[in-house]
Amino acid sequence: MTSMTLDRASAPAASVRARIPDDKAMLRTAAELTRDLVQPRAxxxxxxxxxxxxxxxxxxxxxIATASTAVMIVAGVVSMLALYRGMSMIHELTHVKHAQLRGFRAGWNTLIGVPMMIPSFMYEGVHNLHHAKTRYGTSEDPEYLPLALMKPWTLPVFVIVSMLAPVGLLIRYAVLAPLSALLPRLRTAVVSRYSALSxxxxxxxxMPEGEERARWVRLEAATSVWAVALIVLTATGVIPFKAFAIFMVVGAGVALINQVRTLVAHLWENEGEAMSVTAQYLDTVNVPPPALLPVLWAPVGLRYHALHHLLPGLPYHSLAEAHRRLSKVLEPASPYHKASYKGLPALVGKLAVATIRPR
Known part of the structure; x- marks a missing residue:
């Protein structure tokens, strides 16, 4: 789903970071040291x-079943973290060669994508644009906003509004999807504006073509049927309202964690210019060990987000080993080490300070 428009503070016409040239030694070393890590392990x-x-x-x-408020809260948090991890695997679907993981996309959509109303087409065909060298950090990047150059109030709004995601997704699939099948103009809007996790x-x-379009239609139909059934069964009392409410709250919690993770995934300092691969890397964030909490808020390799931008073809389970190898070999002055940060509080603080810095 698309976000609201956020105001920008004034900024220099050219981003200093955008003018950083590629460090060819780092890029070459990264490619050479990780050639044996590219195979996904099913x-x-x-x-x-x-x-x-x-x-x-x-x-x-x-x-849902417990009568204890304390148990309900603890179980809800556990559910939220586990489902967040499962949903985060949508990121892997956009990079992995599906011939190497036969059936995994269908399995993920069955277990996570359709039930949580984020079928894989919401990210496939979208996230790859974020990795395009000429698109990253520009107005054509679906996953980039220059948050560090915006007004301070945009940061809490950016995070809080994400909690409406379950409601938005329910409307998208229970209402807009069926109606758009009958109204061509609405269909155009639904496809272009409400079919991407951006x-x-x-x-x-x-709308994609050929086999991708057919997959889109199948997944959208399945998700629509589930969303309509969820509303109807809740309205008729078959599904208790408590169960529906807890499901929606857990979904809102997942969206909130993901938005916080998104907030610190980049430094968000580019003003729209094309950037070199090294510049993109330095605008992105690694939170490697010894930090422990990133296992929860940046699962499935997302704690190595900068490294992922450097080597997007590596499966998530190879990123920790790749980071160890590169950290050991590259000299201290290498740009590689400049993308690593200690944890979430420092990153949020850095971004918040950037929004109030005089320009």
Whole structure:
């Protein structure tokens, strides 16, 4: 779903970061040292997906069934974190070669995508644009806003508004999807504006063609049926309102965590110019060990987000090893080390300070 428009503070016409040239030694070393890490391991992917789903839905069922408020809260938090991990695997679907993980996309959509109303087409065909060298950080990047150059109030609004995501997704699939099948003009708007997990309000997407279009239609139909059934069964009392409310609250919690993670995934300092790969890397964030909490708020390799931008073809389970190798080999002066940060509070503080800095 697209976000609201956020005001920008005044900024220099040219971004200093955008003028950083590529460090060819770093890029060459990164490619050479990780050639043996590019193969996705199906066992890890499936085990992670199944475990996240079992824990997530099991804890959700406990939160719904229990009469204890304390148990409900604890179970709800566990469900939220587990389902967040499962949903984060949508990122892997946009990068992995599906021939190497046969059936995984269908499995993910069955267990996570359709039930949580974020079928994979919401990200496939969108996220790859974020990695395009000529698009990153520009107005054509669906996942970029120069938040560091905006007004201070935009940061809390950016985070808080994300909690409306479950309601927006329910409307998207239970109301807009069926209506758009009958109204061509509405269909155009739904496809272009309400079919992408993006944060750039100016981004518009096109309906894919061929096999991708057929997959889109199947997944959208399945998600629409589920969303309509959820509303009807709740309205008729088949699903207790408590169960529906807890499901929506858990979804809002997932969206909130993800938006906080998005807030610190980049430094957001580019003003719209094309950037070199090194500049893109330095505008992105790694939060490596010894920090522990990123395991929860940046799961499935997202704690190595800068490294992922450097080597987008690496599966998530290879990123920790790649980071260890590069950290050991690259000299201290290498730009590689400048993208690592200690944790969430420092990153949020850095971004907040940037928004109030005189320009």
């Amino acid at each position: 066992g890890i992917y499936w085990a992670d997906l199944i475990a996240s789903s079992v824990v997530g839905y099991g804890a959700l069922a406990l939160a 944060i750039n309000p100016s981004f518009r997407r096109r």
